[in-house]
Amino acid sequence: MDIGVKKPGVTSSQVAEHAGVSQSAVSRTFTPGASISSKTRTKVLASAKQLGYRPNAIARSLITNRSRIIAVVMAYLENLFYPDVLEELGRALAAENYHLLLFTGFMDRDSDPVFDQLMQYRVDGIILASTSLSSELSEECATAGIPVVLFNRTTERDAVSSVTTRNKEGGRRIADFFVAGGHKTFGYIAGLENSSTNRDRQQGYVEGLAALGFDTVVIETGNYSRPDAEAAARKMFSRADRPEALFVANDHMAVAVMDVARHEFGIRIPEDLSIVGYDDVGPAKWTSYGITSMSQPVKRMVEATVEILMDQIASGEIEAEHRILNGDLFVRTSARLPAAGIVMRDGQQIYRPKEA
Amino acid sequence: MDIGVKKPGVTSSQVAEHAGVSQSAVSRTFTPGASISSKTRTKVLASAKQLGYRPNAIARSLITNRSRIIAVVMAYLENLFYPDVLEELGRALAAENYHLLLFTGFMDRDSDPVFDQLMQYRVDGIILASTSLSSELSEECATAGIPVVLFNRTTERDAVSSVTTRNKEGGRRIADFFVAGGHKTFGYIAGLENSSTNRDRQQGYVEGLAALGFDTVVIETGNYSRPDAEAAARKMFSRADRPEALFVANDHMAVAVMDVARHEFGIRIPEDLSIVGYDDVGPAKWTSYGITSMSQPVKRMVEATVEILMDQIASGEIEAEHRILNGDLFVRTSARLPAAGIVMRDGQQIYRPKEA
DNA sequence: CTGAAAGCGCTTACAG
DNA sequence: CTGAAAGCGCTTACAG
Numbered sequence: 001m002d003i004g005v006k007k008p009g010v011t012s013s014q015v016a017e018h019a020g021v022s023q024s025a026v027s028r029t030f031t032p033g034a035s036i037s038s039k040t041r042t043k044v045l046a047s048a049k050q051l052g053y054r055p056n057a058i059a060r061s062l063i064t065n066r067s068r069i070i071a072v073v074m075a076y077l078e079n080l081f082y083p084d085v086l087e088e089l090g091r092a093l094a095a096e097n098y099h100l101l102l103f104t105g106f107m108d109r110d111s112d113p114v115f116d117q118l119m120q121y122r123v124d125g126i127i128l129a130s131t132s133l134s135s136e137l138s139e140e141c142a143t144a145g146i147p148v149v150l151f152n153r154t155t156e157r158d159a160v161s162s163v164t165t166r167n168k169e170g171g172r173r174i175a176d177f178f179v180a181g182g183h184k185t186f187g188y189i190a191g192l193e194n195s196s197t198n199r200d201r202q203q204g205y206v207e208g209l210a211a212l213g214f215d216t217v218v219i220e221t222g223n224y225s226r227p228d229a230e231a232a233a234r235k236m237f238s239r240a241d242r243p244e245a246l247f248v249a250n251d252h253m254a255v256a257v258m259d260v261a262r263h264e265f266g267i268r269i270p271e272d273l274s275i276v277g278y279d280d281v282g283p284a285k286w287t288s289y290g291i292t293s294m295s296q297p298v299k300r301m302v303e304a305t306v307e308i309l310m311d312q313i314a315s316g317e318i319e320a321e322h323r324i325l326n327g328d329l330f331v332r333t334s335a336r337l338p339a340a341g342i343v344m345r346d347g348q349q350i351y352r353p354k355e356a
Numbered sequence: 357m358d359i360g361v362k363k364p365g366v367t368s369s370q371v372a373e374h375a376g377v378s379q380s381a382v383s384r385t386f387t388p389g390a391s392i393s394s395k396t397r398t399k400v401l402a403s404a405k406q407l408g409y410r411p412n413a414i415a416r417s418l419i420t421n422r423s424r425i426i427a428v429v430m431a432y433l434e435n436l437f438y439p440d441v442l443e444e445l446g447r448a449l450a451a452e453n454y455h456l457l458l459f460t461g462f463m464d465r466d467s468d469p470v471f472d473q474l475m476q477y478r479v480d481g482i483i484l485a486s487t488s489l490s491s492e493l494s495e496e497c498a499t500a501g502i503p504v505v506l507f508n509r510t511t512e513r514d515a516v517s518s519v520t521t522r523n524k525e526g527g528r529r530i531a532d533f534f535v536a537g538g539h540k541t542f543g544y545i546a547g548l549e550n551s552s553t554n555r556d557r558q559q560g561y562v563e564g565l566a567a568l569g570f571d572t573v574v575i576e577t578g579n580y581s582r583p584d585a586e587a588a589a590r591k592m593f594s595r596a597d598r599p600e601a602l603f604v605a606n607d608h609m610a611v612a613v614m615d616v617a618r619h620e621f622g623i624r625i626p627e628d629l630s631i632v633g634y635d636d637v638g639p640a641k642w643t644s645y646g647i648t649s650m651s652q653p654v655k656r657m658v659e660a661t662v663e664i665l666m667d668q669i670a671s672g673e674i675e676a677e678h679r680i681l682n683g684d685l686f687v688r689t690s691a692r693l694p695a696a697g698i699v700m701r702d703g704q705q706i707y708r709p710k711e712a
Numbered sequence: 713c714t715g716a717a718a719g720c721g722c723t724t725a726c727a728g
Numbered sequence: 729c730t731g732a733a734a735g736c737g738c739t740t741a742c743a744g
Binding site: 008009011013023024026027028034055056057058060061062063064096178280 | 720722723724727
């Protein structure tokens with residue numbers, strides 16, 4: 001035959017018949033808090049076990065209007081920051097007895113194409129990471145009562161909930177750190193130009209430098225992509241005014257930039273060039289790189305994300321909520337050190353200037 | 357109120373009323389290949405658009421007994437190989453109009469705990485990567501008519517479908533490569549001891565060396581984990597009989613091993629020590645590492661996985677199928693080169709001894 | 713091609 | 729605490 005037949009599973013009616021009770025009794029046995037005598041319950045459980053019964057979540061969803069599924073949209077996973085987030089999300093959602101429907105591997109940074117798919121499953125919530133949703137669709141979600149959280153990104157109108165870290169303060173902290181370390185010339189390898197993280201990090205950095213009397217920052221753009229970052233690094237290091245301090249908008253690019261610097265240009269780090277990255281992701285900690293980097297607290301960001309979702313699902317109130325968390329500048333070997341301001345925390349060096 | 361109300365979506369009945377047709381007509385409009393006049397279809401589509409109707413996939417699943425959801429179980433994502441796989445899976449499943457329910461972030465390497473959850477959603481198929489399922493549960497899937505594919509792993513009894521590469525041949529190739537490069541002493545940093553990949557890679561390597569007259573291989577175990585690999589490297593490099601050629605069971609560990617070698621022991625690579633890894637994953641290609649590594653063709657592995665699943669879903673025949681693909685030894689800078697056998701392919705160096 | 717009707721496997725008032 | 733019954737939003741024979 002052409003269309004395969006998945007053997008139908010055991011149903012609550014079959015269990016009811018086997019146990020000699022009503023189908024409602026079976027349902028109640030598997031509904032936490034439902035009114036059922038322990039005698040009936042025991043009988044049902046025994047029959048269920050014997051028949052290999054498992055409640056059909058699909059049927060339950062249809063009637064409760066709750067799928068217990070959260071859609072996670074993550075366009076790409078090359079930057080290890082995102083797999084880290086995904087793993088934490090898996091854990092956090094499982095703890096709430098929710099499930100994770102993943103949309104990944106499409107090239108657009110726009111989620112609209114996957115939106116139809118995701119809505120058809122009547123997901124209870126949507127998490128958008130490394131991607132964005134048009135405002136019409138965001139509005140449609142609000143109308144449908146489906147909470148949406150932007151992860152590590154905000155939109156201009158603030159109409160959608162978001163979880164981010166203080167990117168602007170992060171950029172400023174890096175400016176302080178460079179200047180405290182005695183650097184005089186400054187560069188920036190930018191991420192995606194229309195992303196809020198890039199905009200904020202760059203702004204904080206440039207403003208911070210300006211406040212300290214440095215008005216010139218040479219900029220190339222790496223678009224948060226490895227090949228683009230390599231190209232940007234080649235341009236940056238070929239310039240006559242090559243800076244001695246370089247902030248790279250995330251660690252994913254910083255790794256590529258360091259490789260180009262050392263192996264293509266013979267630049268010594270940190271003797272000839274100081275590099276600071278962002279995210280504090282895995283490879284930043286590897287000895288070969290040892291990147292001084294602003295951290296983003298993935299675990300707490302995920303907790304905040306899931307919290308917003310759970311609150312809004314429970315209350316039915318979809319009001320945009322913005323959680324902004326703090327990061328720290330973890331000091332390693334990729335940048336020259338300032339004379340003061342470095343403190344130890346949990347065995348790691350972080351930069352905490354007094355005024356902070 | 358305590359329990360939030362997700363506004364019910366637009367239903368096919370509402371669209372039918374609006375369009376002045378039967379609910380069946382609406383359903384047929386959204387069922388590819390259903391018998392419907394283009395006139396009715398147009399009317400329905402117009403009303404659907406106006407009302408913002410989207411078919412409810414949950415209701416459809418209930419009646420078709422097909423969820424169009426594939427469960428992917430991936431215990432952890434630190435090793436970039438797995439995010440790569442996930443991204444390809446996202447693409448490949450979307451192309452078949454299937455969706456990906458991800459289970460990740462649990463510490464066990466055993467999938468049994470998530471199995472109940474996954475069965476409740478009546479998934480149409482299951483992909484297990486970096487994790488395994490007890491044979492009882494595998495059998496239960498077969499009974500229920502749900503295809504399961506082990507990704508990058510096999511079980512002893514071969515009862516479950518799998519997609520792997522020729523790990524044993526890979527180990528043997530690495531042995532050939534080392535010996536051709538003039539190495540005389542050999543080591544191995546093992547992965548998880550009960551995993552099929554580790555067993556096969558190790559066996560091929562040890563047998564290959566033996567066939568060439570080298571009977572001694574010093575072994576430490578890194579369990580495919582970064583900290584364990586670092587510890588294993590420290591033990592390995594502290595040995596009096598430290599080998600000059602070291603096969604590390606995957607690149608994820610090889611990166612850690614190289615960092616320990618260079619920065620803790622001052623070992624020069626490849627002058628003092630040759631290292632070869634496995635997977636040919638991102639960091640292997642980064643200049644700082646440049647790991648010579650056996651590749652696993654992720655894209656083709658994913659295609660094979662999805663193909664098996666789609667075939668078995670369509671036919672309803674759950675017969676274990678084993679796809680075994682070839683990898684190549686990509687030659688970079690982490691190991692001393694043999695005088696012959698290195699050829700170019702697509703601008704990359706690979707090792708292809710004549711007899712192969 | 714079309715519509716009325718049955719039914720997928722559950723949850724949940726309702727009445728007892 | 730329990731059961732009979734309605735109904736969630738669809739698909740799909742069936743009859744016309």
